[in-house]
Amino acid sequence: MSHLQNITVPSHWPLPKYSLGQPTQKGIIVGIQYYPDDLMALTGSGYWRYAVVDKNDYSEISHLSEQKIQPLTPQEISAELHVEIEAHQQKISILQATFRSVEFGSVELTNTCSNNAQA
Numbered sequence: 001m002s003h004l005q006n007i008t009v010p011s012h013w014p015l016p017k018y019s020l021g022q023p024t025q026k027g028i029i030v031g032i033q034y035y036p037d038d039l040m041a042l043t044g045s046g047y048w049r050y051a052v053v054d055k056n057d058y059s060e061i062s063h064l065s066e067q068k069i070q071p072l073t074p075q076e077i078s079a080e081l082h083v084e085i086e087a088h089q090q091k092i093s094i095l096q097a098t099f100r101s102v103e104f105g106s107v108e109l110t111n112t113c114s115n116n117a118q119a
Contacts, residue, residue: 013036014048016034016048016050018066019032020032023071023077023080024072025072026054026055027054028052029051030052031051031061032048032050033048034046034049048066050069052069
């Protein structure tokens with residue numbers, strides 16, 4: 001899970017606290033937008049809002065202020081990664097079994113065709 005480390009913001013803006021791709025309690029940060037207090041002022045007193053895709057419903061995106069973002073702890077990230085790895089390993093096992101059955105089926109089909117040709 002990599003986070004984008006380099007973003008460029010005007011020097012008079014504060015840097016965002018969180019980064020794109022960072023996992024949170026609600027989901028993954030997929031967007032960041034800065035809202036200056038006064039679009040014409042260069043005081044840097046604005047705030048960041050984050051677009052977070054819901055971890056349970058990828059069609060839902062929440063727009064949260066920095067204060068409402070709750071990043072995952074390293075232990076929570078590790079647990080989520082283990083679950084994701086296990087799910088991918090199960091998919092790989094299913095694909096391998098399907099591949100073996102297709103491979104075996106085509107060998108059987110070839111043998112059947114050659115047996116019919118010999119008859």
